[in-house]
Amino acid sequence: MSEPLRLGIAGLGTVGVGVVKIIRQKTALLTARTGRDVTISAVCARSRSKDRGVALTGYAWEDDPVRLATRDDVDVFVELMGGEDGPAKAATEAALNAGKDVITANKALLAHHGQALAELAEANGAALRFEAAVAGGIPVVKALTEGLAGNDVTRVMGVMNGTCNYILTRMEDAGLTYDEAFAEADGLGYLEADPNLDVGGIDAGHKLALLASIAFGTQVAFDAVDLQGIGSVTIEDIRTAADLGYKIKLLGVCQLTGRGLEQRMTPCLVPAISPLGQLTGGTNMVVLEGDHVGQIVLRGAGAGEGPTASAVMSDVIDLARGTRVSTFGVPAASLVPAKPAKSVTPAAYYLRLQLLDKPGALAKVAQVLGEAAISIDRMRQTAHDDAATAPVLIVTHRAAPADLEQALTGIAQLDVVEGTPVALRIEQP
């Protein structure tokens, strides 16, 4: 039998504790599956005295993650602290510089520094792996990097933030307002310390940027993701969408077109009968499309101790078995800079605007749409007694995003429209 694979784990929050539990529980199973023992040499966290419900006996304690990352008895540095800079980045760099393999669940770190870290790993002959950074327990990084590696990927889509999907599901099922559903999710501890990471789409955007890099062989380009959170989605939007046969999801889409790399993480309408439309609660779903394999759909828990620890262990087991795959599927030096493209792929759109109750008001809106070459598929104006304005809901035929933007600008300037119109893409998965 080979030498043991010795881990140093930094960060003993939910995921770190989950990893420690699996390694303590499944000693024999891990040895059978990898041909060697998987052990923990040392751990590191903010508080040494906190009771985490798992024994840490037999592991050295380090206060400094950089020291942990470079210990002689650590083969693999497991970074579960989080944060795009600071100690997570410093310790990851220290580990890689010392030639140690790194496993991280840190999507923010990789979304901002993925290219530099992948290059650093390769320069030192080290592996850098991140299955747990995307969609929790779903083995989607592996599916894309290895399972579908014989394909040119044509599109990747996904609902990759369980908190947002929980809020949207609760709005629909329980008729809650966005604020009520947000407060409920907060009370359940579903939100990040900075809630905008969730509801602003940033966390999901990080994940999308990582998948795009693998899918298209491009350098991670989180800054080029077209980000829009779910804060502007109303119950009325959700109900209208349902009437039309759609659900509203915070959906990530990336695809490579002749114009460049499109990356969007925005609230979208998807057909209610599609797998994405049927996804409720905190579950994640990723849709991978390849030129030979067609469409592959993966569904599972996107967060939580067990699922995320399971993903970390997938990387641990790969390294224990000697599997070596480039961080983003090809050598870092061969990743090409992404040429960010504003979305050019046409789609039907859902529009909501507040119209003043004046003669000819609707005609003015229709005229602006017509001038932008956008035709109307369906329209609905709801009567509101005693109100000076009425909501108007429009579903367009397929339109180019640029044309839609032109129309939105025109509509916003009309004297018969109050406030800013809401526009959501209708994606056909």
Place this chain on the structure above:
Amino acid sequence: MSEPLRLGIAGLGTVGVGVVKIIRQKTALLTARTGRDVTISAVCARSRSKDRGVALTGYAWEDDPVRLATRDDVDVFVELMGGEDGPAKAATEAALNAGKDVITANKALLAHHGQALAELAEANGAALRFEAAVAGGIPVVKALTEGLAGNDVTRVMGVMNGTCNYILTRMEDAGLTYDEAFAEADGLGYLEADPNLDVGGIDAGHKLALLASIAFGTQVAFDAVDLQGIGSVTIEDIRTAADLGYKIKLLGVCQLTGRGLEQRMTPCLVPAISPLGQLTGGTNMVVLEGDHVGQIVLRGAGAGEGPTASAVMSDVIDLARGTRVSTFGVPAASLVPAKPAKSVTPAAYYLRLQLLDKPGALAKVAQVLGEAAISIDRMRQTAHDDAATAPVLIVTHRAAPADLEQALTGIAQLDVVEGTPVALRIEQP
């Protein structure tokens, strides 16, 4: 750059041609992703002169797959001929004996000889891989063997024969009889040369047996799969199931209980709103459940040139990258003999029987069920004018399979029942 990885491909049917196409089309991509060239040294098929729509120039031709498998210029033998014995087995053995890695899409071969072949591979330091043998393009072998390797798997379920799902979907959607839907599938070329491989559940049973081996570390035990085909499913069953909120699927289930390994491939009722229930047409779905990851659902094309070739290429790329994982996830010698268990996991059941129009007939059936400790959840007797018998449909509460069998035996012996009662499990995914 490393030396090229040189393939010898035996079998140039749909899948073989798909593999050749990908390797010819994606030379640069494969080199970028694996760090070496992936080439074809030689091919072999029944007819040399047949036009397959793909150029075979530059490849040596062998008439004998055993010769192909042992050529000096072949590193990996790709077996795409099919058949559980004969040339496929002989050539696979020859390749392994020569220390060459083998990739196969042949579920029948592995379902019958998987243990012996895995042992032979390991004795010769060779890899034996079979992603394409299960669920076509869905990377489920990889997900289970690698992605979920940090879990004790608790259950694996799946719809893994697209032809059966196509027939059942057409019966429901178009109101076809089983025979009509079968004929339609046959006309479309969806059926194997021996249709019983499909509709008898054998092909899907092969796949289930392979997944069970990986999931539970047991030796492949296809003979222990409880097999039942879809031939006895009627439109009436499908319609009644739909009324009750269920769909009928040829569903594979395997789980390890205290009594042993349960493996079933039988028509089942599943909730219409579950992912399995929503699966239509020829698509496959596999549900993996682990103690930490929870439930992972994978969905995609289960057959066809592109998807199956994509799965073969996943194995090719793994080998080119130097990834070495035991055939069934652990060394073959450590796979334990499966202790086959008759299904003991209780379930609700759907029963259909033909009752003579006699006073007290239904009471007799109810009495037999009661004596077997099975209680009735719902019951429906349909009136049939001018008929001496009427169909009775019963949904039971959860019952032990042994109790149900006792009840079925009792019911079949009643003088008020005509023919053999049909019983389908209701699975809760």
